[in-house]
Amino acid sequence: MTKTVFLGTVAAVALTTGAALAQEGSTLQQVQQRDELNCGVNTGLVGFAAPDASGNWTGFDIALCRAVAAAVLGDPNKVRFVPTTGQTRFTALSSGEVDVLARNSTWTFSRDTDLALDFVGVNYYDGQGFMVNRELGVTSAKELDGATVCIQTGTTTELNLADYFRANNLSYTPVNIDSNAEGEQQYMAGACDAYTTDVSGLAATRAAFADPENHIILPEIISKEPLGPAVRHGDNNWGDIVRWTLNALVAAEEYGVTSRNLEELVRSSTNPEVQRLLGTTDDLGAMLGLDAEWARRAILAGGNYGEIFAANIGEQTPIGLARGLNAQWTQGGLLYAPPFR
Amino acid sequence: MTDVPAPASPPFRPSMLIYDRRYRSLTFQVIVFILVMAAAWWLVDNTIRNLALMGKNFNFGFLFQRAGYDIPQTPIPYTSDDTHLRATVVGLLNTLIVSILGCISATILGVIVGVARLSKNWLFARLMTVFVEIFRNMPLLLWILIVYAIFTEILPTPAAYRGENPEWSMIFFDHVALTNRYTALPTLAMTNDPGSLDLGARVTFNWATIAFATVLIGGLLARRAIKAWAQRVQDRTGDRPTTWWINLAIMTIPSLLLIWHFGLHLERPALTGFNFTGGLNVSNALVALWLALTLYTAAFIAEIVRAGILAVSRGQTEAAFALGLRPNRTMNLVILPQALRVIVPPLISQYLNLMKNSSLAIAVGYMDLRGTLGGTTLNQTGRELEAIVLMMLIYLILSLIISAGMNVFNASVKLKER
Numbered sequence: 001m002t003k004t005v006f007l008g009t010v011a012a013v014a015l016t017t018g019a020a021l022a023q024e025g026s027t028l029q030q031v032q033q034r035d036e037l038n039c040g041v042n043t044g045l046v047g048f049a050a051p052d053a054s055g056n057w058t059g060f061d062i063a064l065c066r067a068v069a070a071a072v073l074g075d076p077n078k079v080r081f082v083p084t085t086g087q088t089r090f091t092a093l094s095s096g097e098v099d100v101l102a103r104n105s106t107w108t109f110s111r112d113t114d115l116a117l118d119f120v121g122v123n124y125y126d127g128q129g130f131m132v133n134r135e136l137g138v139t140s141a142k143e144l145d146g147a148t149v150c151i152q153t154g155t156t157t158e159l160n161l162a163d164y165f166r167a168n169n170l171s172y173t174p175v176n177i178d179s180n181a182e183g184e185q186q187y188m189a190g191a192c193d194a195y196t197t198d199v200s201g202l203a204a205t206r207a208a209f210a211d212p213e214n215h216i217i218l219p220e221i222i223s224k225e226p227l228g229p230a231v232r233h234g235d236n237n238w239g240d241i242v243r244w245t246l247n248a249l250v251a252a253e254e255y256g257v258t259s260r261n262l263e264e265l266v267r268s269s270t271n272p273e274v275q276r277l278l279g280t281t282d283d284l285g286a287m288l289g290l291d292a293e294w295a296r297r298a299i300l301a302g303g304n305y306g307e308i309f310a311a312n313i314g315e316q317t318p319i320g321l322a323r324g325l326n327a328q329w330t331q332g333g334l335l336y337a338p339p340f341r
Numbered sequence: 342m343t344d345v346p347a348p349a350s351p352p353f354r355p356s357m358l359i360y361d362r363r364y365r366s367l368t369f370q371v372i373v374f375i376l377v378m379a380a381a382w383w384l385v386d387n388t389i390r391n392l393a394l395m396g397k398n399f400n401f402g403f404l405f406q407r408a409g410y411d412i413p414q415t416p417i418p419y420t421s422d423d424t425h426l427r428a429t430v431v432g433l434l435n436t437l438i439v440s441i442l443g444c445i446s447a448t449i450l451g452v453i454v455g456v457a458r459l460s461k462n463w464l465f466a467r468l469m470t471v472f473v474e475i476f477r478n479m480p481l482l483l484w485i486l487i488v489y490a491i492f493t494e495i496l497p498t499p500a501a502y503r504g505e506n507p508e509w510s511m512i513f514f515d516h517v518a519l520t521n522r523y524t525a526l527p528t529l530a531m532t533n534d535p536g537s538l539d540l541g542a543r544v545t546f547n548w549a550t551i552a553f554a555t556v557l558i559g560g561l562l563a564r565r566a567i568k569a570w571a572q573r574v575q576d577r578t579g580d581r582p583t584t585w586w587i588n589l590a591i592m593t594i595p596s597l598l599l600i601w602h603f604g605l606h607l608e609r610p611a612l613t614g615f616n617f618t619g620g621l622n623v624s625n626a627l628v629a630l631w632l633a634l635t636l637y638t639a640a641f642i643a644e645i646v647r648a649g650i651l652a653v654s655r656g657q658t659e660a661a662f663a664l665g666l667r668p669n670r671t672m673n674l675v676i677l678p679q680a681l682r683v684i685v686p687p688l689i690s691q692y693l694n695l696m697k698n699s700s701l702a703i704a705v706g707y708m709d710l711r712g713t714l715g716g717t718t719l720n721q722t723g724r725e726l727e728a729i730v731l732m733m734l735i736y737l738i739l740s741l742i743i744s745a746g747m748n749v750f751n752a753s754v755k756l757k758e759r
Contacts, residue, residue: 087720094395094723115723116396136615146614148522153712154720159409162421173616174411175522176706176717190498191521191625193615233396 027099027231027238028072028289036078039065040098043083043179047204047312047319048104057081060312061102063302064123064229068100068245071294076301085179086154090115094232100242102229104198106156116233120243123228123305125325125334127221128160129199131206134214136193141220145170150183150192157197160223180205194218198225200313200321207318241288248295251277251337252304254328259303262296277340284340305335388726401731403722404429410717412708413624418543425718432713433735439627439709440696443634447695448688450635451642458647469643476640482701484637489629489705496521496625502612516609518617523624525610525617532604549603556595563591626707630699638695642688649684650676682755689747693740700736710735 031037041049041061049059057079066076084092084103093101094116104126105111107119130149132138141164151158153176165172175192177183184205187195195202199217206212229246231239252258255274257265266278275281279292288294302308309326313319327333358368392399404426411421416434419427458469476484499520501508511518511525518525535552537545567584575581599605610620653676661671700711708716710732719728 087716090720090723091725110721111723144615146616146618148616153706153717158717159421159721162409162411166421172411173522173622174413176413176708176712178703178706186493189493189521190500191493234394 027235028241031072031099035073036080037065037069037073037100038080038082038098039068040084040089040092040101040103041065041081042103043085043181045104045180045201045204046208047317047321048200049081049083049102058312060124060308061104061229063308063312064102064246064249065100066301067249067298068242070297070301071245071248071290072241074297076297086152087178090117093117093230096232099238100229100231104201104227105230106198106225107228107230108156111230117230118233118239119228119230120239121228121246122226122334123246124200124226126198126200126225126227128157128196128223128225129202129221130194130196130218131187131202131215132194132218133190134216138194138218141218141222142168142170144172144194146172147193148173148175148191150175150177150186150195152177152180152183152197155197156223156225161196164222184208198227200227200319203321204313204319207320212318237289241290244288245295245298247337248277248298248340249305249308250328250335251340252295252299253306253335254330254337257299257304258307259300262299266296273340282341392726397726399727401724401727403718403724403727406722408718409721412713413706414627414708425714425722428718429710429714429731432708432710435707435712436696436699436702436709436739439630439634439699439702439707442631443638443695443699444692446631446635447638447642447691450639452646454639454643455646456650458643459650473640473643476636477644481633481637481698482704484633485630485701485704488633489625492625492629493521498522499525499612499616502617511609516607518610518612520617521625522616523622524628526621526623527607527609528619528621530606530608532606533602535603549599549605552599552603553596556599560592560595564588567591624707626702626705629705630702630707634695634698637698638691641691641694645684645687645691646680649680652683653679678754682751685747685751685754689744689751692743692747696739696743697736 039062041057041059044050045059047059049057049061052058062081065079065081069079070076082092082098084098084101089101089103089105090111092098101117102123104124105119106126107122111117112119130141130144132144138144144165149161149172151161151174158174161172161174175186177186180197180201183195183197186192188209195205197205199221202217206215206217209215229242231242251273255271255277257274257277262278265274266280269275269278269280272281276284277295279285279295283292285292285294303311306328309323310316313321315322323331323333325334327335329336358364405424407421408423408425408428409421410428412419412428412431414435415431416438417427417431419431454469454472458466458473460466460469496519497509499518499522502511502518502520509518516527531549535548537547538551539545567587571582571584608619610617610622613619616622657675657679658671661675662668666674699709700715702709703711703716706712714728714735715732719725722728
């Protein structure tokens with residue numbers, strides 16, 4: 001009996017091995033074979049990545065996943081969204097569970113090198129802030145001495161928080177939480193005086209409150225948080241695909257290509273840069289291992305960068321974020337796509 | 342009678358390895374051994390190859406880097422400038438704190454419930470049955486979350502204690518404040534602080550603590566000596582001298598003297614700014630985890646205790662009654678000593694379970710070993726394999742220590758056969 005069980009276990013292990021080894025090969029091939037893109041996203045942050053009432057994922061990060069799926073597989077819906085917490089996200093990526101991680105992850109030196117990730121660009125320039133209840137009468141983060149602060153574990157915000165309070169000689173008690181939903185619950189119950197995370201995340205969280213007007217985001221921005229999609233080290237072609245899909249969305253906004261006028265521009269545009277972007281001249285797609293129309297599909301999936309921003313987190317949405325640093329370089333922002341040639 | 346010549350043993354053939362009973366078991370053992378070794382080799386080889394594929398190596402150097410994060414509950418001094426190693430030790434101590442507290446309270450509650458379940462009072466016994474079945478049959482994680490949610494949602498924020506007419510007031514003569522973050526308790530303070538013994542690595546022990554411990558142990562030893570002396574007197578004269586007042590004096594007077602000498606008093610917590618300060622804030626995460634672990638494990642211990650008592654045959658009780666022992670003494674002198682040898686071995690397993698279950702602390706953000714080494718450290722350094730392997734080793738060693746300790750105890754209570 002014991003031996004049978006043992007032999008069964010060995011057989012099962014051997015089978016899983018076979019499956020694991022079959023995973024080797026380029027990420028592009030794997031995605032195409034699977035006919036589905038595995039995209040690691042937030043477990044739920046309104047505006048960035050959250051399932052809507054009918055269970056469809058929507059949001060700013062989701063739109064990027066869909067654009068990549070459209071470019072690679074021709075269909076923006078061929079994405080499987082894998083919700084990851086701050087703690088599980090990088091393991092999910094490095095173990096191959098997801099092909100790309102679009103989860104408000106900050107690009108840092110150690111993550112880029114030691115964690116063996118490749119951040120392919122920045123899709124949102126952010127910074128860490130604090131949200132407090134208006135009743136507390138706090139107007140500056142410097143007044144938070146002795147406060148209890150809710151913080152998501154496994155994030156850069158945890159380190160920034162420790163550094164900021166230390167540098168300003170303030171004391172605090174951290175309350176460690178695992179997900180944004182839990183943070184929201186603790187904050188609303190008053191188990192912490194302040195909730196800290198990226199300002200975009202605070203705005204998104206506040207938008208979901210019943211009484212958003214009673215909560216203020218303090219003016220101090222205590223860190224630089226360039227958020228961007230990440231892929232694994234070692235597959236540069238796949239990294240290029242995700243990087244240039246993001247760049248295509250940014251460039252499209254710069255050149256005025258939107259999901260509405262795209263078909264018309266394909267026929268009529270005389271701007272050589274637009275022609276190259278849309279694949280009417282020079283086959284840039286082939287250099288990525290894709291077809292010529294990859295960027296058209298990416299832009300059609302959810303619009304260019306500006307359209308995605310406006311639809312998910314812009315000033316017309318409940319989240320109401322201004323473009324700020326995330327405007328085009330021509331508008332005084334930091335978005336700057338390298339040339340398509 | 343003629344001698345029957347012994348049949349010559351047949352020459353060895355390879356098929357005998359399977360069909361000959363003398364060799365068969367050996368053959369299978371060798372095969373299984375080879376398979377186990379092959380599986381182990383495959384695991385190690387696969388790990389090494391995949392690590393190389395991801396461009397990672399296996400080293401524990403990260404333990405000596407700056408941790409950079411803060412921990413809410415630090416039994417030894419710790420700041421974000423300390424190393425990941427120190428954060429790991431803090432986490433380990435937090436695991437030990439909740440495990441030891443849990444083992445003690447679960448044992449007390451478990452014994453009470455287990456004995457009560459055998460009570461002749463119908464209602465009482467049934468209530469205990471309900472307790473056992475409820476807590477034994479629902480996942481521990483749910484209990485932890487439920488208890489934590491109750492604390493968070495029902496208790497007030499510290500601000501509710503503020504103002505002239507606060508919504509909530511402190512209990513126990515204005516010394517304890519219950520909030521949805523922590524329970525603020527008074528601390529012991531000394532007007533005449535003797536200073537601390539420095540153990541190195543910023544770990545210190547206050548001399549007063551050492552003095553009290555010494556007095557306590559000395560008192561216990563003195564009590565034993567007095568008991569032996571009383572026994573000798575009784576053996577010689579037949580009269581046992583009254584010793585209770587000597588014992589009482591030995592146990593209290595030196596402690597009272599120390600309290601007077603050090604000027605020991607309670608310092609009550611006060612609300613300053615956002616939170617209570619000046620006292621000891623025991624976080625709700627710890628209390629919720631402790632309570633849930635206690636209730637859950639106590640349900641199992643109750644069943645073990647009940648089984649142990651039922652394992653002692655009814656005849657023992659009757660015999661004790663026949664000798665004129667009262668029910669109380671029957672339980673203490675006859676039943677429990679015999680029940681203990683049934684109870685202790687499964688009790689060891691429960692203690693081990695409790696210690697390992699405490700890693701569910703992560704659900705309420707209690708920073709135990711899983712929260713520091715296996716949580717934030719793992720995440721900030723990206724050393725998954727190293728952190729998990731180290732964590733497994735630490736839990737294994739802890740379990741073995743508990744197991745060894747309890748086995749020694751078991752050896753002392755088990756039936757001594759001559």
